[in-house]
Amino acid sequence: MESVIRIEGLFKAYETAAGPVPALKGIDLAIAPGEFVAVMGPSGSGKSTFMNILGCLDVPTIGKYVLNGRDVGTLNSDQLARLRNEVIGFVFQGFNLLQRATLEDNVALPLVYSNVQKPERSARANEMLEKVGLAKYSASFPNQISGGQQQRVAIARALVNRPKLILADEPTGNLDTKTSGEIMNVFRGLNETEGITIVLVTHEPDIATYAKRLVKFVDGKLIYDGEVSEAHT
Amino acid sequence: MIAQMLIEAWRAMGANRLRTFLTMLGMVIGVGAVVLMLAIGQGAQYSVDQSISSMGSNLFIILSGSSTSGGLRMGAGATPTLTVGDAQAISELSNISAVAPAAPGTAQVVYGSNNWSTQVFGTTPAYLAVRDWNVAAGYAFTDSDVRSATRVALLGKTVANNLFGDEDPVNKTIRIKQSPYLVVGVLAVKGQSLDGRDQDDSILIPVTTAQRKLFGTQFQGTVRFIMAQGISAQAMPAAERDMTELLRQRHHVQEGAESDFTVRNLTALANTAAQATRVMSVMLGAIASISLLVGGIGIMNIMLVSVTERTREIGIRIAIGARQRDILTQFLMEAIFISVSGCTIGIVLGVGGAVIVNQTAEIAVVITGSSIVMAFMVAACVGIFFGFYPARKAARLKPIDALRYQ
Numbered sequence: 001m002e003s004v005i006r007i008e009g010l011f012k013a014y015e016t017a018a019g020p021v022p023a024l025k026g027i028d029l030a031i032a033p034g035e036f037v038a039v040m041g042p043s044g045s046g047k048s049t050f051m052n053i054l055g056c057l058d059v060p061t062i063g064k065y066v067l068n069g070r071d072v073g074t075l076n077s078d079q080l081a082r083l084r085n086e087v088i089g090f091v092f093q094g095f096n097l098l099q100r101a102t103l104e105d106n107v108a109l110p111l112v113y114s115n116v117q118k119p120e121r122s123a124r125a126n127e128m129l130e131k132v133g134l135a136k137y138s139a140s141f142p143n144q145i146s147g148g149q150q151q152r153v154a155i156a157r158a159l160v161n162r163p164k165l166i167l168a169d170e171p172t173g174n175l176d177t178k179t180s181g182e183i184m185n186v187f188r189g190l191n192e193t194e195g196i197t198i199v200l201v202t203h204e205p206d207i208a209t210y211a212k213r214l215v216k217f218v219d220g221k222l223i224y225d226g227e228v229s230e231a232h233t
Numbered sequence: 234m235i236a237q238m239l240i241e242a243w244r245a246m247g248a249n250r251l252r253t254f255l256t257m258l259g260m261v262i263g264v265g266a267v268v269l270m271l272a273i274g275q276g277a278q279y280s281v282d283q284s285i286s287s288m289g290s291n292l293f294i295i296l297s298g299s300s301t302s303g304g305l306r307m308g309a310g311a312t313p314t315l316t317v318g319d320a321q322a323i324s325e326l327s328n329i330s331a332v333a334p335a336a337p338g339t340a341q342v343v344y345g346s347n348n349w350s351t352q353v354f355g356t357t358p359a360y361l362a363v364r365d366w367n368v369a370a371g372y373a374f375t376d377s378d379v380r381s382a383t384r385v386a387l388l389g390k391t392v393a394n395n396l397f398g399d400e401d402p403v404n405k406t407i408r409i410k411q412s413p414y415l416v417v418g419v420l421a422v423k424g425q426s427l428d429g430r431d432q433d434d435s436i437l438i439p440v441t442t443a444q445r446k447l448f449g450t451q452f453q454g455t456v457r458f459i460m461a462q463g464i465s466a467q468a469m470p471a472a473e474r475d476m477t478e479l480l481r482q483r484h485h486v487q488e489g490a491e492s493d494f495t496v497r498n499l500t501a502l503a504n505t506a507a508q509a510t511r512v513m514s515v516m517l518g519a520i521a522s523i524s525l526l527v528g529g530i531g532i533m534n535i536m537l538v539s540v541t542e543r544t545r546e547i548g549i550r551i552a553i554g555a556r557q558r559d560i561l562t563q564f565l566m567e568a569i570f571i572s573v574s575g576c577t578i579g580i581v582l583g584v585g586g587a588v589i590v591n592q593t594a595e596i597a598v599v600i601t602g603s604s605i606v607m608a609f610m611v612a613a614c615v616g617i618f619f620g621f622y623p624a625r626k627a628a629r630l631k632p633i634d635a636l637r638y639q
Contacts, residue, residue, distance in 0.1 A: 052633050055552065057552060057636070077556070078557070082554065085554020096552075100245070109553060112237050113553065113555050113556070114554065
């Protein structure tokens with residue numbers, strides 16, 4: 001089966017005043033549909049850079065990245081935007097909801113950018129809110145609900161355009177242990193029942209155990225790729 | 234999509250009401266000032282145009298010249314050198330369509346228990362043609378009245394009102410300096426002249442009557458001035474030359490000597506006045522436009538602040554699939570929203586201000602649809618122009634930088 005993500009010989013360097021600083025030094029990786037991958041590594045290991053490139057928010061300096069069968073390096077900014085909109089769902093550590101918009105409008109926002117009409121937007125947003133157990137809050141605002149609930153709204157937003165891939169960057173970083181477990185169960189459910197591919201960045205070993213596969217970065221290189229096990233988290 | 238963006242623009246504006254209000258205020262003042270100044274400028278222009286058209290078109294005034302006796306120089310008109318005969322001769326020139334001599338004076342007029350001091354013009358029926366003046370009631374006196382120097386009078390509206398009130402003056406007899414005159418007609422309202430005199434505060438009588446019976450003069454048959462109308466605007470210079478030549482001949486002025494009369498092109502003078510008003514009107518508009526510009530800069534300033542403040546929001550939007558042009562449109566829409574709302578309020582205040590100026594200062598104001606449409610278009614353009622740079626800045630943010638922004 002065609003990989004959702006295929007990365008070959010990926011290098012990334014940032015230009016600084018002191019010359020280019022490498023962040024990723026030759027990564028090869030393929031992720032098949034339906035995988036649940038945890039990405040770990042100390043800070044500065046390049047895992048954030050890696051996630052930005054996976055999310056089409058940044059481009060590789062050298063190397064090839066094929067997402068859902070399309071070579072990202074050949075796409076222009078509008079095509080990248082479309083890819084982010086239709087193929088990827090983002091979940092961030094800081095939830096990143098729009099404070100001035102209702103939960104329904106927050107969840108429906110990706111649909112605005114794919115030109116879905118208002119009635120359908122509303123229906124699909126409410127359907128997603130229901131899926132994460134927040135249907136009755138659709139007219140509330142983000143600051144009226146708890147952090148765990150906000151992260152569920154963010155997940156609903158990530159799901160609303162039926163993406164192939166969910167990229168979660170430290171999604172439990174701002175949550176307590178109990179809520180973190182609930183959120184991770186939501187991810188696990190999505191992965192198991194709907195077969196959505198999930199790539200999760202975390203630095204907490206017990207969060208990583210929700211995933212099926214673990215990749216570890218150190219100093220811009222992939223040092224481990226395999227089963228999630230005590231020894232490697 | 235556009236509807237959604239308008240809603241979001243509305244939300245963004247609502248999020249910081251005071252700031253939105255202050256930004257809008259710049260626009261309100263700018264547009265209000267432009268609308269008000271255009272109204273006043275056009276009003277002034279309208280008054281001047283009105284006075285000019287009330288004066289009559291292609292008009293000359295010929296004044297008798299100055300004289301010097303024993304080293305004492307008298308002013309223009311001191312020597313009555315112009316005659317009814319001169320007027321007659323001028324009327325035969327091909328460039329001149331109508332000519333009227335004028336022998337003016339001031340007299341006390343009485344009707345019943347009312348009396349009024351006014352200007353009495355001795356002239357001919359041609360005066361009405363020269364001045365484009367109509368008779369509102371009754372009839373004008375005729376050339377035969379002029380020949381036989383009958384005591385008839387045409388009243389200006391102001392005089393009629395002061396002497397007669399609501400009564401119909403036609404065929405009534407008034408007294409001018411004790412002598413009875415029959416009122417044959419009342420003139421149509423003419424309004425103010427360029428120098429602000431009430432043109433309706435006057436009485437017209439036959440020139441012969443004025444000379445022989447009312448004012449008398451030591452020089453028989455002379456008049457104070459002659460008014461002449463050229464046949465067209467193009468013919469004015471030729472007409473002026475022809476009249477000057479004719480009168481020099483008739484007055485036996487030596488070659489090279491100074492004329493004993495002055496020909497003035499009143500229409501040219503009036504047009505100069507109109508020109509000055511137009512310049513003033515444009516200047517008022519230009520000064521007001523500066524405040525519009527300042528308002529626009531205010532919008533740009535606030536939009537830049539807003540883009541910086543909302544960097545993270547922009548990052549989120551980009552991450553979930555907004556294209557550059559979506560972000561650009563969103564911020565542009567906000568800028569236009571602010572400028573157009575400000576503009577609408579500004580137009581209302583400007584028009585309101587113009588009405589207040591009109592009523593308290595009794596200055597003519599003219600509000601045209603085109604000036605409002607123009608103010609509106611300019612405001613929309615200001616919104617687009619000053620909103621574009623901040624919007625583009627927002628659209629060009631790098632998604633990772635924007636998302637990381639605290």
